[in-house]
Every structure is written in structure tokens, then in C-alpha cells.
Amino acid sequence: MRLAIVAAGAVGGYLAAHLIRAGVHDIALIARGANLKAIRDNGLTLTTGDTSFTVPVAHVTDDPATIGPVDAVVFAVKQTDTASAAEICRPLLARDTCVVPFQNGVESAERIESILGKRHACAGCCYVSVTIDKPGVIRQAGQFGRFLFAEADGSQSRRTEALRVALVDAGVEAPVPKDIDVELWTKFSFLVALSGLTAAGRSTIGEIRNDPVTSLVYRRAIEEAVSVARARGVQLPIDIVERHLDFTKTLPAEMRASQAFDLEAGKPLEVEWLSGAVSRLGAVAGVETPVNSTLYAVLKPFAKGRRN
Template identity: 50%
Template sequence: MKIATMATGGIGGFLAVRLTQAGHQVATIARGAHLQAIRRNGLMLSAPDGDDGDTTVTPWIATDDPAEAGPVDAVIFGVKCNALESAARACLPMIGPDTVVVPFLNGVEAADRLLGILPEHCVAKGVAHISTTIAAPGVIGQVGSFNRFAFAERDSRPSARIDALRAAFNAAGATAPDTTDIDRELWLKFVMFSAMSGVTAAARCRIRDVLEQPALSELFRTVVAETAAVARARGVALPPTVEEDTWGSVQGLPRDMRASTAIDLEAGRPLEIDWVSGAVRRLAREAGVPAPVNSALYAVLLPHRDGKQG
């Protein structure tokens, strides 16, 4: 298959290495020092402890101009929520009559936002469970060995192009299970992430603090409950035990873990809050359900949305 990673950050980079290693033609869209390092040395996946070592591949194309790739079979779309519009417009030269664009972004609205820019027939839905980042220019670092990529057509119907991409992922060493309800998959992650993002960023804390301080535990669990209520009001078939299941999952997380929102806040980078706490606030109002804690967390983080220091 011809596959493009837009862009080649943690998620796109991981998949670019695995898919290239499996023999697919992968166009890595990147920029700056990261692009120069890929061109010079290849793209490296730094494996977690206990694996067989690092893997370096030479992608089919490494470029900052998607037109160099031309139409591809699939676009792995993994950018920050704030960059969605500009990245989507940049993808247009890679869109052919059967191209599928699979967004792996935080939140639950990426596909809807892409529909305003890309042809409707090419937009799918996806959700990624993996811990990766750009560790250095040209190097993707992975924490732990777990990875799971769920994706489907927007209505979750079976399709040949989704089956082909899923088969490519699985054969390349990524985990891409079948799903019959992609909206459920998206919201199951979002229920957890809305709490992780809002609480660890606003409180400048880590999971250790959430578990050890009862007030933070209560805050976290309330965010989970609010987000789950919004999902159910929108007709998403969440399990009746999702609130307790989510809290149970938190117990097993690394104690030093915090959301990317908290890391971006500390670094003075723009925040994705409009698509996390802000999205819960907005979608709750549309559905007519209360979400006061998500709204409060959004307000607390709002002065830092554009990357203000301090």
C-alpha cells in the first residue's frame, strides 16, 4: 500500500516505521530538524525496554510537501487539534478517489472537522492507544509496548479499504482490532482523557496526586461522570459500568503519568483544551446536560490556550 503519515510525530512515526519495515511505501510528511534528520539518517523507533532494540527505516518519501507523494491509499492523520485545518488542506494533493484518511487526534470531533475541508467519501474515524513522542529529531520514542489502533468508516460499516489498512497494521506489528462501533471506541477513550487532561493540567499534578489526594480523586471521577453523561445523551452506547471501569484503569497507570495537556502547559505551548474540556462543555450544552466541572477546568486553562508562559 501507499500510505502517508500526516504528520510524522509520535503516532505517525511509530506507524511509519512499522509499515515501512513491512514493505509498504510510506511518505513521511514532516518539517524542520525532524525532516532533515529523517532524510539524513532515516526514521528510528526507539523500542521500549525488553524489546529487540531500536529500528531504523528509510521511508519511501520524506518531505514537507505532500504533493511529492501524490494520491495515496491511506493518510494516517495525527496532528495537534489546533493544527487540523491547515494540515487537512495540505493533505489535498494526496487524496485520490479511494483514499481513506484516518484521524488519530485527541477528542471526538476530528472527523466532523475534517468534513469541512476534505471530500466526504475519504474521511474515516480512528482512535489510538499508545504512548509515543518525538524523542529527538528523526527518533520516535515509545513508552511501554502496548499499542492499539481502532478505526472504521464513520458509520462503522465494513469496507474493503478499512479491512486492507487494518490487515496492513496487524501484519506490521501494530494492533488494529475489528470494531463495530467506532463512536463507542472514541468516547471510551475520551471519558478517560477528558479527566486526565483537565485535572493533571489544571492542578499541575500527576496520577500519583490524583490517587493520593481525595479531593483530586473526587474531581477526576466527577469529570469522568460528566463526560460519560454527555456521550449517553448523544446516543453513544457506553457500558453502564464505564465510570467505575475508568477509575479502575487509573489505578494501574504509572504514578508519574500526566496528560499531554499538562506537558504542553509546562512548556508554554498552545493547548488543545477547546477539543477536550471545552468540547465537553460545548457538547453538554448542545445535549442539555450539565458539565460544570469540565466547564470550570476549561475556564481555568483558558488564559494559557495560546501558549502563554507562566
């Protein structure tokens, strides 16, 4: 199977390292800048706890045209880069190439479809805590890593099964989701609260959950996202809000979402596809979303990065 990873950031690098180490597929990586140079010079390293491994990367480039058509594209970029990254995928597409997104939010399949066409767009989400430690080095926090995907309509196909087999053979957990929309909205309804409150509040999750005012707002942010999902026909578990709150209690007190770090660093934010999506999709569905709409309004001035 020929696979292209767009791009070799944290999530893409994690998958690339496992796939290349397995050595049974033709893997090409898209990277740029210092990351591209480091991978070319030193290979790709994945560190988990006290262990790490490095794989040589035979094909890493900033020009997808040098790769040519592949069987599947692992699409793992920030939502802020979706449009430009989808455009550069065109040389990678054969008639039946699947583009499988592992991104935050619930609109990736639609966004990819609008650029590359319905035939290529799939749906997916992942649960893995990874960061770029330095160019060419990915660091994983904890041991978990779970990847769920399907065709955009929720079905499974020969091409999604082929990608699943490739991931499983490489030691990556990739179960068949019963309902990909439930999986997407389950993650999303938690993430919008975590990302919105830790960013807008410049706070850790410990500070948020230990304060009666902010903890209530956090709960309301989850409830609004869940209400929007149900209004759209997504059958989330009846106890999903309590599940999210119970999980929140287990998080390290110092934890913040990546959006909070991006805000602090002056980088573009994914707020349009997080709190903004709850607000926008809620309006379409006739669901009021005052908390998420407010978080969106607070963060929107910083959506394109630091203002001069």
C-alpha cells in the first residue's frame, strides 16, 4: 500500500514512525522547513516515556508532485491549514485514493470534500497526546493512541479496511467505529470546553474545575455541544456530559489544550472549528449556544495569530 502523510507534524509523525518501522508499506512524508531538513538528515524519532526509536525516511519532501498518486492520504494538519493542505494533495490522488483526516473538529470531511471532491473525502478522529519536541522528534505523553475512521457516510470500504490493516500491522490501535459521527462528536463535545476555557481563561484545567463559576461554565460548554449534536441526529450516549466531567477530574491539574499554547505563542487558532463551530452549527439547528458563542467572540480577534 502506498501512503502519504500530510504532514509530518505531531500526529502525522507519530503514525509515520510506526508505519515506517513496520517496513511493510511505501510511506512518503510531506514536511517543510526545519522539520524537513531534520528528517532528511537524521530520520524521524518517536519518544514515549523513557524509550525512543528512530527510523530513516526514504521519501520526505515538500513537493507532493514528486510522490505521485497513492492509495491513501493521512491528513493530519491544523484546521487553520486545511484548505492549503488539501490543495497540495491533488498530485497524490488516484481515482480511489482516500483522504483520511485526523484533526480536531467535526467538519473535516466536508471541508476536504469541498476541495477534493466527495469521492476522496473520509471522516476520522484520534486520541493521542503528541507534540513536536524539536524538528524531526515527536514526543508522546502516556501510552494511548487510538485512531478511528470511516467513509464520510460512516460506512466501511475496501480502502478504509486496507488502511486499518496497515495501521494495526504497525502496532497502532485502529478499531472499526460503530458510528463515526458519535466518535467525532464525543471527542468534539469535550474538546470545545477544554480548548475554549483554557485558552480564553488563560487557565489550567485544575484552576477551571476547582472554581465553582468556571467549572459551571465548563459544564455548560459541553452541554451546548451535546445539544447541537443531538439536534443534528447524532446519538450520543445519554450520560455523555457526566462521562466528560468524570474524565476531566482525572486530567493533570496543569493541563491546557493546544489552543491555549497557540494563543500564548501568537499562532493561529482553531477556534473557528471549535467554539465557533458549536455557535455556527447551533444557529443552523436552532440550538442556543451562549457559552460557546461568547468563547468564540473572545478568541476570534486572535484567530489569525498575534496582532501587531
